[in-house]
Amino acid sequence: MPMLQEFASVHTADVAVIGIAMERSSSTVESFIDEYGVTYPIGVDAKSTVGSLFPEVVGLPVSLFIDSSGRVVETHIGALTASDLDGFLAPAR
DSSP states (O other): OHHHHHHHHHTTTTOOOOEEEETOOHHHHHHHHHHHTOOSOEEEETTOTTGGGOTTOOSSSEEEEEOTTSOEEEEEESOOOHHHHHHHHGGGO
C-alpha cells in the first residue's frame, strides 16, 4: 500500500485514487488507514455491493481504471507494481 499512496500523492493532478474495502469492517479499514498512512478515500463495502456492480471484479485484489466519463478502461487482477501504475497512466496522458 505505500506504493499506491505514493502514486496517489505524486499524481494528484492526473488521477483520483479511491479504495473500496470489500468484505471488511469499518474498524479494520480504519486500522489499515492508520497503519499505512493512507490519505486517499477508502469506502467500506462490507457486503460487496459496489463490487457486484462491476463484472470485472472476479477476485481480489482487483484494480479498475475508470476514465472521466465513468467507463472502465483497464482492469488489473492481483497486486500492482509501480510499473503497472505508470503503464496504465501513460495512455491517458
